[in-house]
Amino acid sequence: MSPNGRLTKELNEVGKVDPTSGVRAVAVIGSNSRELKGTINGPTGTCYEGGVFKIDISIPKQYPFEPPKMKFTTKIWHPNISSQTGAICLDILKDQWSPALTIKTALLSLQALLTSPEPSDPQDAEVAKMYISDRKKFEKTAKFWTDSYAKAIDxxxxxxxxxxxxxxxxxxxxxxxxxxxxxxxxxxxxxxx
CATH class of the missing domain: 1.10.8 (Helicase, Ruva Protein; domain 3)
Known part of the structure; x- marks a missing residue:
């Protein structure tokens, strides 16, 4: 399958509303289908529950041999996501990417990261420090940010x-x-x- 054929197939799959996974991505209207808007539902049982987090996704020309570029546009309090820029520290979006992975698996990996932060490999040192030293304060702050910036819209x-x-x-x-x-x-x- 050609890279463009694969991308089209992936966009059809990840563009469908999937209440089970809670992840979705659609092409930006008027773009060349390489600029996407993704959403991730905050995982149940976490301080992100009830939030819908938006992610900008840019698909490089070398995809699937290069990972998609992703960044949160919804403000989020998480050790592996910059509270300022939305930049993400996740190995599969960098050196652990494999052409066998898809846009949907990348979004699911981000959702899993919300459940299991990696404070020893932070994107945001201040958030990681709070996560390690005062977990209750971290959870309260993350919940406040979720309520303030990521509440689901009807x-x-x-x-x-x-x-x-x-x-x-x-x-x-x-x-x-x-x-x-x-x-x-x-x-x-x-x-x-």
């Missing part, structure tokens, strides 16, 4: 509000996805502002 509710303004469902959904569910930005686009 996509259908937002789509319905925009439909009530006279727009069709497909236009509303496309505008919302383009603007990462920023309702006012989507409405402004639909109004031609």
């Amino acid at each position: 996509e259908e509710e937002i789509i319905n509000r925009i439909k009530e303004m006279g727009f069709d469902r497909e236009s509303a959904k496309n505008a919302l996805e383009k603007h990462e569910y920023d309702e006012s930005a989507a409405v402004n686009e639909l109004l031609g502002m």
Whole structure:
């Protein structure tokens, strides 16, 4: 299978809503399908539970022989993710990547990282220090950040509000996805502002 054929097949799989895994990625509308927006549901039983974390994904031309480039756009308090830039420290996104891995397995690995941080190999030294020295404070801070920055949005509710303004469902959904569910930005686009 050609690299582009594989990417198309992967995008079809990872683009479907999968309530079991809680990971998803879709191509950015208007892009060449190498720029993706991913989401990861915070794992149950962690301080990230109830959050939906957004990730920018860039697929290099050499994919699947090079890993996708990923970075959190949702602020998160985690030792292996920069609280400032969203940069991720995860071996499969660097030197442990294998062409047998997929975009979905990379997202699932990020989700697993939320369950099992690796403070001995941190991306954010301040967060790692707190994780090691004061676990309760770490968990309280991570939960606060999840509640503040990653609360799940009800996509259908937002789509319905925009439909009530006279727009069709497909236009509303496309505008919302383009603007990462920023309702006012989507409405402004639909109004031609």
